[in-house]
C-alpha cells in the first residue's frame with residue numbers, strides 16, 4: 001500500500017495526539033516489549049474488573065504506525081469484555097487501523113501493540129487466574145505475530 | 147575526476163527498477179555496498195574453473211585456488227600498507243575480527259580492575275565483545291564521550307590513561323552514524339606514550355579513504371569486504387606479528403595446526419594459526435577483485451568523489467526546514483554518511499515514504515544504541531554514499547524528502 005494510504009489524517013492524528021497515553025498507578029497487567037529491529041518500544045497497562053477492561057493506558061516511542069496502532073488498540077479494548085479482548089486477532093487490528101497489505105517490515109510495527117497486549121494477558125492468565133490452558137494458547141498467538 | 151558513467155556500467159544492479167518503474171537510488175552503502183561485475187565474475191570463475199580446497203592437495207586445481215586465495219592476502223597487505231602478509235588473518239567480518247581479539251588477546255591480557263576504553267559512537271560490535279570480556283575478567287569498560295559536533299572528547303581519554311590501568315583503547319576510524327572521521331593518529335600517539343594497546347575498527351574507513359597501517363601505528367585493525375565492493379562473509383583482522391604469535395588460537399581444527407597428537411597440538415605458522423577449517427575461498431578471491439577495482443580508481447579519487455557528493459547533499463538537505471543533521475558539517479571531518487531527522491517524522495516512516503521513490507536509505511539505531519542515547523533520539527535516518535552515486539541521485543532524494551514533509555503535513 002502506498003504512503004499516501006498509510007499516512008492518512010487519522011493515523012497522523014493518533015501519532016501526534018495519542019489517546020490513553022500514560023501509565024496506571026496499580027495496573028493488573030503491565031507489559032513492555034520492543035522491536036529489536038527498529039527499536040520501537042511499547043508499554044501497556046490494563047485494569048481488569050469483573051471480566052471487563054476498566055482502564056487501559058500505553059506509553060511508547062516509535063513510528064507513526066506502531067504508536068497509532070497502540071493508541072487505537074487501547075480505545076478498542078476500553079470497557080470490553082475480557083473474553084472478547086482475548087480473542088482479538090491480527091485482522092482485527094489491521095481493520096481497526098485501516099491498514100492492509102503492509103510490507104513484511106512494516107506489519108511488525110502495526111502488530112507490536114497486539115503482541116504486547118497478548119503477552120500481558122498471558123501473564124495475567126497464568127499468574128493471577130492460574131488458567132494455564134488459556135495462557136498457553138495466548139502465548140502461542142503472541143509469538144506467532146512476528 | 148572519476149568517470150561515473152563507466153563505473154555505473156560495472157554495477158548491473160544499479161539499472162534495476164524498484165516499485166515497478168522507479169530508478170534505484172542506493173544510499174545504504176554504510177550497511178553494505180553493491181558489487182561490480184568484476185567481483186561477481188571472479189567468484190563464478192572460481193566455481194566454474196578451479197573450485198577446490200586450498201593449502202593441502204597437490205593437484206592443479208588446488209594450486210590455482212591456493213594461489214588466488216593467497217594473492218588476495220598480498221593485495222590486502224598492499225592496500226592498507228601492512229608490513230607483513232602473515233599479519234593478515236581472514237575472518238568473517240569486522241565483528242568476528244573484534245571478537246577474535248577480545249577472546250584470544252583479551253583473556254590473556256585483561257585482568258581484574260584493568261580498563262578497556264571504547265567510545266560512545268561505536269557500532270555494537272565494538273562494545274558488546276568488550277562488555278563480555280570485562281565482565282568475565284572483573285575489569286572495567288569506559289567510554290570516550292561525543293561532543294555536540296559529533297566528535298570525540300579526547301580530554302576524557304587522558305583522564306583514563308592517567309589511572310595507569312588502561313590496557314586497550316578501541317575505536318572506529320569513522321563513525322557509521324555520524325560519519326565523523328576520528329582523530330586516530332592523536333589517540334594512538336597518546337596511547338603509545340602510555341604503553342597502551344589500540345584496536346581500530348576500520349569498517350567504515352578502509353572502504354572510503356586511504357589507510358596506511360604503518361603510519362597509523364595501531365596494534366589491531368579490523369574491516370569487512372562487503373562494505374567495499376566485496377562479497378559478504380569475508381573480513382580482515384590485521385595485528386602486529388608479535389601479538390599474533392603470543393595469542394592463543396580462536397578456533398581449533400584443520401589448517402591451523404602443525405602436529406596433532408592425542409593430547410597435544412602444536413600450532414601452524416601465522417596467519418594460519420587463526421584460520422581453522424576450510425575458509426570462505428570463493429569470497430576471499432572475490433574480495434581480491436574488489437581491491438583491484440578500488441586500486442584502479444585510487445582511494446584518493448574515491449574520497450574526493452564522496453566529499454563532493456556529501457558537500458552537495460549537506461548543502462541541499464540543510465536547506466529543508468525542520469531538518470536536524472547529526473555530526474560535523476565540515477566535510478574534511480566527515481565521510482559520506484549523513485544521519486538526520488526531519489520534523490516529527492519517525493525514521494521508519496520516512497524510509498518507507500522515500501523508498502516509494504526508489505531511494506534506499508537506512509533508518510533505525512544503526513547498531514549504535516549507546517550513541518542514540520547520547521543524541522537523545524531513538525533512531526535516525528541515514529543516507530550513505532559510494533563511488534557510483536551521483537548528484538542527480540541526491541536531487542531525487544531531496545525531492546523525496548519534500549514529499550515526505552507534505553505527506554506528514556509539516
Ligand SMILES: Cc1ncc(COP(=O)(O)O)c(C=O)c1O
Pocket residue numbers: 176177238239240241242269271272318320321322347349350370381513
Ligand atoms: C563501524 C562499524 N563497525 C563494525 C561493523 C560490523 O561489520 P560486520 O557486520 O561486517 O561484521 C560495521 C557494520 O555495520 C560498522 O559500520
